[in-house]
Structures are given as C-alpha cells and as structure tokens.
Amino acid sequence: MLALKLAYRNIKGAGLRTWLNVAVLSLAYVLIIWHQGIFTGMLKHGSQAVIEDEIAGGQYWHKNYDPFDPLSYDESHGPIPAELAGLIKDKKATPILIRQAAIYPEGRIQTVLLKGIEPGQTILGIPSAGLDKEEDALPVLIGRRMAKSTSLGIGDYLTIRWRDVQGTFDAVEGKIVEIMNTKVPTMDKGQLWVPLEELQKMTGMKDEATIIVVGQNVQGQGDVSPHQSFWCGDVSDWKFKDQNFLLTDINEMVRSKRISAGILYVILLFLAMLAIFDTQVLSIFKRRKEIGTLIALGMTRRQVISLFTLEGAMHGILAVGVAAIYGIPWIIFYSKRGMKIPQATEEYGFALAGRLYPSYSVGLVLGTVLIVMATVTIVSYLPTRKISKMKPTEALKGKIS
Amino acid sequence: MPLIKVESLVKRYPMGKSQFTALRDINLQFEKGEFCGIIGPSGSGKTTLLNIIGSLDIPSEGSATVLGKKIEVLSHKEAARLRCRHMGFIFQTYNLLPVYTVFENVEFPLLIMKMSEKERKKKVLDALEWLGMTDKIDYRPAQLSGGESQRVAVARAIVKQPELVLADEPTANLDAENSYNILERMVKLNKELKTTFIFATHDEKVIRYLKRKIYLVDGRVAKDEVIH
Numbered sequence: 001m002l003a004l005k006l007a008y009r010n011i012k013g014a015g016l017r018t019w020l021n022v023a024v025l026s027l028a029y030v031l032i033i034w035h036q037g038i039f040t041g042m043l044k045h046g047s048q049a050v051i052e053d054e055i056a057g058g059q060y061w062h063k064n065y066d067p068f069d070p071l072s073y074d075e076s077h078g079p080i081p082a083e084l085a086g087l088i089k090d091k092k093a094t095p096i097l098i099r100q101a102a103i104y105p106e107g108r109i110q111t112v113l114l115k116g117i118e119p120g121q122t123i124l125g126i127p128s129a130g131l132d133k134e135e136d137a138l139p140v141l142i143g144r145r146m147a148k149s150t151s152l153g154i155g156d157y158l159t160i161r162w163r164d165v166q167g168t169f170d171a172v173e174g175k176i177v178e179i180m181n182t183k184v185p186t187m188d189k190g191q192l193w194v195p196l197e198e199l200q201k202m203t204g205m206k207d208e209a210t211i212i213v214v215g216q217n218v219q220g221q222g223d224v225s226p227h228q229s230f231w232c233g234d235v236s237d238w239k240f241k242d243q244n245f246l247l248t249d250i251n252e253m254v255r256s257k258r259i260s261a262g263i264l265y266v267i268l269l270f271l272a273m274l275a276i277f278d279t280q281v282l283s284i285f286k287r288r289k290e291i292g293t294l295i296a297l298g299m300t301r302r303q304v305i306s307l308f309t310l311e312g313a314m315h316g317i318l319a320v321g322v323a324a325i326y327g328i329p330w331i332i333f334y335s336k337r338g339m340k341i342p343q344a345t346e347e348y349g350f351a352l353a354g355r356l357y358p359s360y361s362v363g364l365v366l367g368t369v370l371i372v373m374a375t376v377t378i379v380s381y382l383p384t385r386k387i388s389k390m391k392p393t394e395a396l397k398g399k400i401s
Numbered sequence: 402m403p404l405i406k407v408e409s410l411v412k413r414y415p416m417g418k419s420q421f422t423a424l425r426d427i428n429l430q431f432e433k434g435e436f437c438g439i440i441g442p443s444g445s446g447k448t449t450l451l452n453i454i455g456s457l458d459i460p461s462e463g464s465a466t467v468l469g470k471k472i473e474v475l476s477h478k479e480a481a482r483l484r485c486r487h488m489g490f491i492f493q494t495y496n497l498l499p500v501y502t503v504f505e506n507v508e509f510p511l512l513i514m515k516m517s518e519k520e521r522k523k524k525v526l527d528a529l530e531w532l533g534m535t536d537k538i539d540y541r542p543a544q545l546s547g548g549e550s551q552r553v554a555v556a557r558a559i560v561k562q563p564e565l566v567l568a569d570e571p572t573a574n575l576d577a578e579n580s581y582n583i584l585e586r587m588v589k590l591n592k593e594l595k596t597t598f599i600f601a602t603h604d605e606k607v608i609r610y611l612k613r614k615i616y617l618v619d620g621r622v623a624k625d626e627v628i629h
Contacts, residue, residue, distance in 0.1 A: 002512055013500020293496040296457060297557075298485025298513045300478050392457045396492065 003303065007310040011318070018315065021275050025319030025376065028272035030327035032265055032368050037331065037358035038339070039261050043254040044359045047247055049183035051216065052125040055246040060084060060212040060238040065098075073100050073113075074163075077208045078237050084212050094121035095209035097199050101162040103174075103192065105150040113191045114162055116199030123215045126187060130178030131195045137175040138198060143188025147179045154179055160192065165204040172202065212238065272372060273379045280312050280383040291387055292395030305384045312380020316373045334358050402469070404564065404597055405431040405454055409463035412449050412620075423449045425620045427463070431599065433564065436591045437613035438600035446620040447601035448569055454599065455488060455567045456480040468564060485513050489558030493570035495550040497542040497557075503529070504538040507556045514561060528560040529553075532586060548579030555583060559590055566590075568600045572607055580606045 011018045065076035080088065080095055087093035097116040102109055117124070119132035131139045137157060142150075152158060154176050161171040174192065182188050200206050284291070294304050338355035412424040423446045431437065439447040452458040453465050456472050457480075465472040468487050475483065484490075489510070497506050507528055511521040529535050532552040542550055551571060558566050566587075572580035588610060590596050600607055608614065616624040 002515065005512070009505065010500055289494075289496065290498060293492075293498065295481070296455070296484060296490045296492075296496075297510050298481050298488075300481040302478075303481075303513075393452045396457070396496070 003306045003310050006307050007314050010307070010311050011314050017279065018318070021279055021315045022318045022322050024275040025272050025315055025372065026323035026327070028268045029319060029323040029368060029372055030330065031268050032372070033327065033360065033365055034331060034334070034358065035261055035264060036364055036368065037335070037360040038356065039254060039258050040361065040364065041335070041357050041359035042257070043251070045357055046250050046254070050186075050247065050250060051243065053182050053184045053187050054124065055213070055243060056123050057214040057216040058240060058242045059214065059246060060093075060240050062210050063237045063239060065210050070100060073098055073210070074167075076210050077205055079207055080209050080212065081236055081238060084238070087214065088212070091122060091215075093212050093214045094118055094123040095196065095212045097196060097203070097205060097208060098210040099162055099199065099203055101160055101192065103150070103161075104159045105152055105156075110150065111190070114160065114199060115191055115193050116196035117193055118196045123213050126182055126193070127178055127180050128193065130180075131193065133177050135175050135177060137173040138194055138202075139177040140174040141178045141180060141193035142176060143180050143182050143191070145185060145188045146191060147176070149189070152176050162202065164202065170202065269372065269375055273375055276312050276315060276376050276379045277383065279315075280308065280380055283308065283311070284383055284386055288390065288395045289398040291390060292392050292397075295392040296396060301388050301390075305381070305387050308384040308387065309377065309381040312384075313373065313377040315380075316376035319372075320369055331358070331360055335360060403430040404433045404435075404468065405429070405599075406466045407450075407454070407463070408465075410450075410453065410460045410465055411462035412446070412453065412458070413461040423620050424453075424460075427620075427622060429615065429622065429625070431597060433597055434591065434595040435613055436588065436598045436611060437615065438602050438607060438611040439615045439617055440603060440608060440611075441617035441623075442603055445617040447603075447617050450617070451567050451569055451599065451601045454565075455490060456483050485510070486561075487564050489561065489563040489566040491551070491554050491558045491566065491568035491571045493573045495542070495547075495554045495574075497550055497553055499542050501541070502538065503534060503540050503542075503545070503553050506542070506553055507560050510557060510561050524560050525556075528556040531559070531590070532556045533582075546579075547574050548576070548582065551575060551579065551583055552586075555586065559594075559596065562594060563596065565597045565599070568598065568602075570602055570604065571600065572602070572604050577606060580604070584610045 062076045062078050064072055066072040077097060077099075084093060088095060094117065099114045099116075101112050101114040103112050104110075117126075117128050117131070119128050119130075121128055126141070128141065131141055133139050138160065140158070140160075142152060147153060150158075156176045158174050158176070159171055160174045161169060163169055174194070180188070196209075200208060291304055294307075295301065299307075335358050338357040341356050407427050407429040410424055410427040411422065413420045413422050415421075427450065439450055441447050449458065453460055453472060454467055456467065456470075456475060459473050468483065470479070470483055472480070490496075498509065501509065504525055507525045508521050511524060516524070526535065526538075529538060532555055534549065534552050534556060537545065537549065542553070545553065551574075555571075558568075568587075572583060575583065584607060587598055591598055600611065602608065612628050614624070614626045614628070615622060616626070
C-alpha cells in the first residue's frame, strides 16, 4: 500500500516523462488489440460466409470425390442413399451434382464446373430459386466474379458442352438468369449452377449426386430422427465431412496471416518495453541521490526496488485508461463501419466481400492488457536490480558504485 | 548506558590496489541529549563516522553500538528499521524529494513508519510550525530558497521525534541568517525534547553552538572538548 501510494505520487510528479511513456504504451495496447481484432474478424466473417453459402452443417461426399482433383469428378457420383433421401425430402439436406464442362463465352473456350442444385433448396444461402424459371434455354446461375471474368450478363446465352455418364460429349444452350453476389469465391469462380434435375437428365445420372449438404440446424440440434443411427458417420459410399474439416483451409489461411500479425505484435511490445526500460534506467541514474535519501530515511532496498518497479508498472495501468479513452471509440467505429478491402485481397480466395469487420472479444482485450502489463512489470524490475548493489553512502553523493 | 558507543573503530576503503584508511582507532561515547559536533577539514573522516553511526555504512574493524544495536552485525533490513524508527538525517544539500510537496516530504518518514493519516497530519503540521514553514506546505522543493529547504529537511528529520539526529554540514549552503535560524531551532529541540544532535561540520557558525566538540584529524580523534 505504501509503495502504491509513493509510486502514484512519483509518477504524478514526473509529469511529461510519465505521459510520454503512457502515450507509447497506450498506442501499443490499441494497435495490438485493433490488429488482432482484424484477424479474428477475418476468421469469423470468412467462416460465417462459407458456412452460410457453401458448407452449411456439413457435407456428405461421394467416396470418389476430391475437390482438389478435377479428374475425380467423372467418377464421383452415385445414387442418393435411402438414409439421406429422408433428410432431403424434409428439406434438411440438399444434393449437388458436380460435373466438368466447357463453355464458349464470346467464342473462347473455358473449363467450368457444372453444378446441379435444387432450385427450391434453402440449405445454402445462394439464390437458387432463380433457376426455377421457364426459359428457352437451360437456366444458369453464376456469381459476379464469374460474370466479370466471362463478360456475361443476365439474359446472355452461352454454349455448354459436357460428357454424359457414358463419356459421350453433348452440348446445350444456356441462358444466364441470375447473377449472385456471394462472398465465397469458391461458389462463384469457374462455376455454373443449373437445376439439379436438368443436370441429372443431361448426364444420365438420374437421382445421383456428388455431395449432399446438410442444414446447419440439423447438425446443431441433432435433429436427424429417424436417421440418428448413421448421423455424422459414413453412409455406404458417402463420407461425412463436418464443419471443422470443411473450414480447415480458411483456418489455415488465417493462421498463416496471424504469424505476420505476430511479428507486428512483437515489434509493438518491444517498443513499449524499450520506452519503459529506458525510463527506468534513466530514473535510476538520475534519481540515485533520491534512492540514497530513501534508504537513509528508513526504507529497505527491497522497498525501494518495489517502489521503482511499481512506478514502471503503473505506467502500464495508466496506459490502459488512456488507451480506453481513444481506443474504445476507435475500435467501435471500425467494428461497426468495417474496413474497405481492396479487390486484390478478394482475389486471394478469402470470403470477405467488400468490407472487413474487425471482431473484438473480452478475452482478446484482457489477454493483451495482461501480456503488456506483465511485460512492463518485468522490464520495470530488471533495471531496478542495480539498486540492491548500491551503497547508500555513495548514492547520497549522487554516485553509482 | 551510552546512546552511542564507538570502540576501536577503523574504516578502510579500497583505492586501486591499496586501501585508504578513513578512520583509525576511534573510541567515543555519546549520551542522550548531547548537542555535539565532529569537526575537521575535508577528508578528515567526519562524514564517514557519521554514516557509520547512522548505519549507512559499517566499520572495517572495531564496533559501533547505536541505541543498543551493533551496527556491524545488522542486516540491511534491521539497519533500515533502526534508521526509520530512531534516527533523523539532515544533509548539506537538503536531499528533499523533488516531486513531493513540503507537506509530503515531511510526511515521508511517518509513511514508512505506517502511522495513521490523522496522526501523520498532526505531527507534520506541528513540525512545520516549529520550523515556521506552515505557509508553504503545498510548495515543491524547487520553489523554496536554500534556507527554507533546509528548514523542511530539519522538519523531516525531527517529525518522528527520533532519539538521534545526524546532520552532515547542515549550514554549508546557507547564509549567516538562515544558519542562525536553523541552529536556534535545533538548540530549542535539543532542550525541549532531549533529542541528541551530532553534527559533522567545519562551519564556525555551527561550532559556536556545540556543547561538545570532537576534532578529527586524518581519521583520528585529535581532541574531545566538552563546553560547560
């Protein structure tokens, strides 16, 4: 208590020196929290967008399906198993048939994935209902990225060529009926969405699918009766992939970005440490006569060391207050307004749409405050060890022995 | 039993490869209520002796017993407790804590003693009244003159009413008038509270007030004179 009282008096009396340290430390707090919040937001919003538009509650994959191997697509289809058909009927799952195809926008050939989806499905957040239209050609849904790269617009026609189940080439005219604005590039680039039933007919794969996407509410509530016995397990030729598995890539991407963020974290922490360390070293050099006086007046060396350490640590406490004054409005502003993401960033494959909304948790704020406080206290203590070697008689003369 | 007993005291300091002897075979006793001075030119060892009596340093040989405690065997903590409870220090350069006000400077020894706030306030105001500084309790040391600063330093030394006050050249930086004021107050304190004062000085203004004069020459007691 005594040390606290004296430390408070000392840092109050130190004036500008105190405020300079507090300013540097508070900046470190705010920048670390702000920066970490960006990555948390990136992960949170990216994951949310992917869950809503692509993976929902998880997916059943045909045993031959490998999204990273286009050559596997020819073999990765099979009849929808009876166990899952019930879920599909109850609108708790939706099947998707995936085939390779080629299109000829403006006379140029381009390889695409032809994906058949039920127009009436509500499991994925894409506007598949747009496919439920009577048209003079095969209705096609594409994303805005695909529309941009192929220069296709609503009402445009294009030739689609594919191979059926026998390997025979066939072609049909497609018409763009809707352009969707999905945040998830993997649902958009190089993909044509068509009605499932049409695609099944075109390929001779009646009642077949490549993947079956399960609704989020189904997984969340475990509401799968009467299929409880196979839930979250494999079903004959179908392997269940849960959300964690399907989010592995995005998590890995954020993790790798966090490493670069970590470097900035260390630099900011180092700057804060340097400010405190310098102040402490300078204090001990400048205040050696004062240290001698404190000892002469009856303080023990340990008390003097505690006093100086506490003075340093109190900069950290003051900085929390100062950081709160300008940091909280700043952080709230950015978390509400978001940060505009350059288009180039979108091309990396991150599901972020146009703006990134940083996300801040109590754990992030408290964790950062604790780490900075602990660092400041340790760095404050290190130079004060010199006091224990000081001779009071020398210190009183202003010398360091 | 004497308040302070110094026996065959020797103090040496390392100086390069050899050793410098600052005090040689000092034997002295001080009784409670004495108003005495250790007198000598610069380098005679008077500050060294004062520091040993004040438990800020230890003898190389011999012993110094202060208020029943042998200085040479005290731990840092015990020495700090002895200074905190029983001694007051006055320095040539005042050594006031620069960021504290006059009140806070005088209050400081009482804070270390963990005295209650109410008691602290009363004692600080009493001490400042004694020294005629009540009108400047909110001033900081930088706003005070030399004489005022030393009065605050005296107030800080006597606020806890210690048995012993050690003053190292307390008037060296003061003019005649301020020196006179300070010394008059110290004499008054010595008479009224029976506080023992030991000065290290070569200032004639101080020497005139002393009731016992111990002359040091080259680290030895050359003369120990009691004035009646």
